[in-house]
Amino acid sequence: MGPHSPPVRATASLLGAALMLVPAPSCRRSPGAAGGAASVVQAAPDLANASRGPAHLAAGQSIADVAARVTPSVVNVFSEKRAQNGAELSPFFSDPFFRFFFDQPDRGWRQAPPRREQSLGSGVIVSPDGVVVTNNHVVAQADKIRVALKDGREFAAKLVGSDPKSDVAVLRVDATGLPAISLGDSSRIRIGDLVLAIGNPFGIGQTVTLGIVSAVGRANMGITDYEDFIQTDAAINPGNSGGALVTMDGQLIGINTAIVSRSGGYQGIGFAIPSNMVQDVKNSILQHGKVIRGWLGVSIQDLTEDLGKSMDIAARAGVLVSDVSADSPAAAAGLKRGDVITAIDGVKTTDSAHLRNQIARAGKGTKVRIDLVRDGATQTLTATLGEAPAELAPDGVTAAEGKELFAGVRLEELDARERARLRVPPTVRGVLVSHIDPGSPGEGTGLRPGDIIVEVDRKQTPSVEAFQKAANTTGSRALLLVFRDGFTIFLSVSKRAP
Numbered sequence: 001m002g003p004h005s006p007p008v009r010a011t012a013s014l015l016g017a018a019l020m021l022v023p024a025p026s027c028r029r030s031p032g033a034a035g036g037a038a039s040v041v042q043a044a045p046d047l048a049n050a051s052r053g054p055a056h057l058a059a060g061q062s063i064a065d066v067a068a069r070v071t072p073s074v075v076n077v078f079s080e081k082r083a084q085n086g087a088e089l090s091p092f093f094s095d096p097f098f099r100f101f102f103d104q105p106d107r108g109w110r111q112a113p114p115r116r117e118q119s120l121g122s123g124v125i126v127s128p129d130g131v132v133v134t135n136n137h138v139v140a141q142a143d144k145i146r147v148a149l150k151d152g153r154e155f156a157a158k159l160v161g162s163d164p165k166s167d168v169a170v171l172r173v174d175a176t177g178l179p180a181i182s183l184g185d186s187s188r189i190r191i192g193d194l195v196l197a198i199g200n201p202f203g204i205g206q207t208v209t210l211g212i213v214s215a216v217g218r219a220n221m222g223i224t225d226y227e228d229f230i231q232t233d234a235a236i237n238p239g240n241s242g243g244a245l246v247t248m249d250g251q252l253i254g255i256n257t258a259i260v261s262r263s264g265g266y267q268g269i270g271f272a273i274p275s276n277m278v279q280d281v282k283n284s285i286l287q288h289g290k291v292i293r294g295w296l297g298v299s300i301q302d303l304t305e306d307l308g309k310s311m312d313i314a315a316r317a318g319v320l321v322s323d324v325s326a327d328s329p330a331a332a333a334g335l336k337r338g339d340v341i342t343a344i345d346g347v348k349t350t351d352s353a354h355l356r357n358q359i360a361r362a363g364k365g366t367k368v369r370i371d372l373v374r375d376g377a378t379q380t381l382t383a384t385l386g387e388a389p390a391e392l393a394p395d396g397v398t399a400a401e402g403k404e405l406f407a408g409v410r411l412e413e414l415d416a417r418e419r420a421r422l423r424v425p426p427t428v429r430g431v432l433v434s435h436i437d438p439g440s441p442g443e444g445t446g447l448r449p450g451d452i453i454v455e456v457d458r459k460q461t462p463s464v465e466a467f468q469k470a471a472n473t474t475g476s477r478a479l480l481l482v483f484r485d486g487f488t489i490f491l492s493v494s495k496r497a498p
């Protein structure tokens with residue numbers, strides 16, 4: 001699912017074609033649409049067994065008390081941008097002959113005034129001096145932004161900065177003494193904690209819904225480049241984006257950002273950006289005008305069981321290094337392709353997404369201790385992180401499997417023309433996957449047209465002849481090193497019994 005066409009609802013498949021991921025965005029809103037301040041609170045369940053900490057209501061307190069304390073900090077965000085009209089979308093419509101041929105009135109294309117698109121979402125006041133956080137997709141490409149407080153006041157808002165890679169944006173309004181919410185520590189959240197989701201779904205006005213934390217650390221969802229979502233079953237709908245997810249002690253622990261849905265509405269699976277990530281992004285934008293993330297300089301992927309068998313790696317926990325960038329902090333520290341990173345600063349690395357987040361949050365100039373396994377032996381290295389390039393694509397892919405080896409995969413020599421077209425560096429030598437026959441076992445290998453196969457079972461394949469020679473020595477399993485989209489990755493290909 002992919003990192004979304006803001007602020008209009010974008011969808012992508014998840015868990016099958018019938019499920020849609022909706023970045024709950026801003027609702028479309030006509031100039032005269034209703035947007036009152038009515039509030040709705042779902043009935044509370046039995047709290048007798050509520051856990052201590054963020055899920056625990058203080059003695060004598062009710063959910064209504066928590067809602068009354070935090071709802072003034074949640075605002076409605078109205079954004080407006082200039083929309084393309086027909087003439088802008090197609091210059092052919094400005095030609096009188098074209099309009100006559102398609103029976104279009106002459107006045108329709110040249111004189112149509114530009115349309116304005118209005119959309120709305122939610123935001124959270126995090127500082128009394130007017131700092132508001134929301135989702136990037138709520139305000140992306142907006143010409144005008146306004147925020148409306150629960151007490152009826154409205155302010156013009158300025159976009160201080162945004163970070164599409166985490167879907168966080170920071171706004172500022174010219175006001176002081178605003179009701180700022182208290183930020184909680186999202187790392188303390190546990191599955192089962194009670195939470196409230198607050199926002200402006202469908203533009204009907206501020207709404208409060210109750211649920212629990214269904215999961216934490218959700219990643220690899222394809223919503224953003226950097227993912228560490230809190231999952232909740234508190235009702236989240238379009239227009240809730242940018243709103244607050246709060247604990248029973250009234251602290252902000254997430255910014256609501258997306259839902260999984262068959263219909264585009266509430267289906268019981270919503271995602272919020274954890275407050276610790278929001279805090280990092282906000283502080284970086286306010287201090288530097290942009291987000292500065294740490295950079296190690298490796299391509300990484302999850303270590304699957306098949307990859308472990310193909311590479312003869314005993315460790316089943318960790319993240320596989322599939323490439324090391326030249327002149328990077330990783331190269332300087334001595335990291336090598338094929339290393340398995342098991343921990344960063346003593347924190348175990350469970351998958352590539354969380355490792356990427358950990359490095360990003362550590363920041364430029366930070367020294368990190370890297371525990372790894374290389375050739376069956378454990379090692380510890382130290383790296384000083386650099387600054388992540390702005391154009392850097394997210395690392396981490398998942399290996400694929402196939403039923404047979406290479407059947408239906410067509411190869412070509414990598415000539416100068418294809419090397420230039422695919423932007424393959426001169427240091428990369430391999431064979432080009434030009435086509436994969438539909439319905440063939442090759443479709444299940446994980447290979448794609450445009451891939452460059454660099455190695456088969458650690459044997460270099462600079463030519464088709466070299467590939468065929470290496471492929472002929474494989475058994476029921478092969479380990480491929482593939483150059484794809486600027487990075488090298490490992491693929492494990494297995495022959496399965498029919």
